[in-house]
Amino acid sequence: MSTPGAGGGPARLDGPVEVVGTGLLGTSIALACRRAGLEVLLTDVAEEHLRTASQLGAGRPRRPEDAPQLVVVAVPPDHLGAVIERVLGEGGRDDAVVTDVGSVKTGPLEAVAAHPRSHRYVGSHPMAGSERSGPLAASASLFDGRPWAITPHSTSDPDAVELVERLVEVCGGARVWLTPQEHDRAVARTSHVPHLLASLAAGRLAEAPEHHLQLSGQGVRDVTRVAAGDPALYGQILSANAEAVLGLLGEVRDQLQQVIDVVGSGDREALVRVLEAGVAGTRAIPGKHGGPPRPMASLWVQVPDHPGELARLFADAVASEVNIEDLRIDHDLAREVGQVELVVAADRVAHLHTSLESRGWVTHG
Missing domain, CATH: 3.30.70.260 (ACT domain)
Known part of the structure; x- marks a missing residue:
């Protein structure tokens, strides 16, 4: 893996920056780049999204003669590999560095690994978002202070890695370096499996009698909040990270059986130990500003x-x-x-x- 900052000098992000995909993340990145004074080019197969993002001041539609310095691919997970591969090979972008903001990193890398310009590709992933979607939900401050993973592969150019670092700085994110494989295991643990578990808990509410739901409090809202996310999008994300998710789900399955056995046996001490493990997990989450809890x-x-x-x-x-x-x-x-x-x-x-x-x-x- 390339060492961050190993190029001949600090890379400068001067633009233009092209954003492919003008949904929530893409438009937010474009707005952050415009906030920094960079020229932004917009591309999207959805004309309505492209028009809306342009009207919001996120940039202008890309023309064939435009030559971006950096291309940010912000399309749904099912299309990431194909779009990154196409962008790497299209004219006008021959020297451009390409990154993406997808929530899974090994799949897109596998799709472009054999491409002759794969050294110009560096994956990344901002840990920011919303239950809302589309350009109207976008904000230039969406990434301020949020972790943003940078996931170079073994042949990534050092200058390409540095340019993606500059993008994260421009957008206000906090850089975290991981390999693509480490990244996918990390998001399975901190995002993908918790989302599935929240969906299972929320699904039990959909079947509940109305008078049961009248006892709902803040606890059940906290546990189920992320389950309100777009099912089609999260279906793509979970499928793309199936290997890492399955490994953790196997562990959860075994632990759930242990919980069933403990509750059935009436072993209060064993049940307390299960709950104490949950308390320990909450205390392991980094505190404010990334410091210790x-x-x-x-x-x-x-x-x-x-x-x-x-x-x-x-x-x-x-x-x-x-x-x-x-x-x-x-x-x-x-x-x-x-x-x-x-x-x-x-x-x-x-x-x-x-x-x-x-x-x-x-x-x-």
């Missing part, structure tokens, strides 16, 4: 469902001089009041509780 605690605050109440709560939290690390809102079904969960450093939760209670808020820990 910090002990956190939650304080729930009753908030009347009226205009301005959230703003008042936030102002009172600021006056308490406690930094809010995260928050969630759960609405009471039977009352016009919501429960706002404020997540703060564990050593500050008692102070926040006292401060908010003194300002008239009803709280509980």
Whole structure:
């Protein structure tokens, strides 16, 4: 694998940058490049998406005589390999570096490995997105602070790797270097299998009686949120990463059988050990800004469902001089009041509780 930064000097991303595929990710990359003052060329088989992205200021349609410095392929997973191969071989792009932003890296690489210009290809993958799709959901700030994997292969040109690094910087992402194989195992563990498990949990709700669903709280919303993603898109992603996903699903299957056995046996200590493993997993997730996890605690605050109440709560939290690390809102079904969960450093939760209670808020820990 090429060593990042091993070229003869720092590569400069001067443009033009061509974006092939003007959905959520492609249009967001184009907007970020325009934010940096780069010329952006747009290509898409969907004329409506191309027109919308252009009207949003993401760039202009590419003309045959245009010669981009960098091409970013942002098409659905089923088409990635074929489009990357076509872009590598088309006239006008002979010297261009090509990257893609697909969520699986080994498949596209296999599709282009034998291409004579495969050394100009460097895979990448920003860990950012939304349940929404299409250019109207795009934002120039979508990647700000988000991890962005760069996955060079063994024959990638060092200058090509550096140019993709510059793209990540322009888009505000945080660079992470992985081999294509490491990347696919990583996203199977952190994204693809969790998505499947969320879908299974959500699927049980679709069959539930209505009076059961009235007991739904924030916990079930948290567990099932990602299951609302586009099934057709995620079907492509999971199929493309089948080998890595299957390996982890086999482990989950074995663990699920162990859970069934433990619950059936009534072995409370064994059940606690299963739950403790889950706690350990949550603590392994990197903390804010990628640092080590910090002990956190939650304080729930009753908030009347009226205009301005959230703003008042936030102002009172600021006056308490406690930094809010995260928050969630759960609405009471039977009352016009919501429960706002404020997540703060564990050593500050008692102070926040006292401060908010003194300002008239009803709280509980």
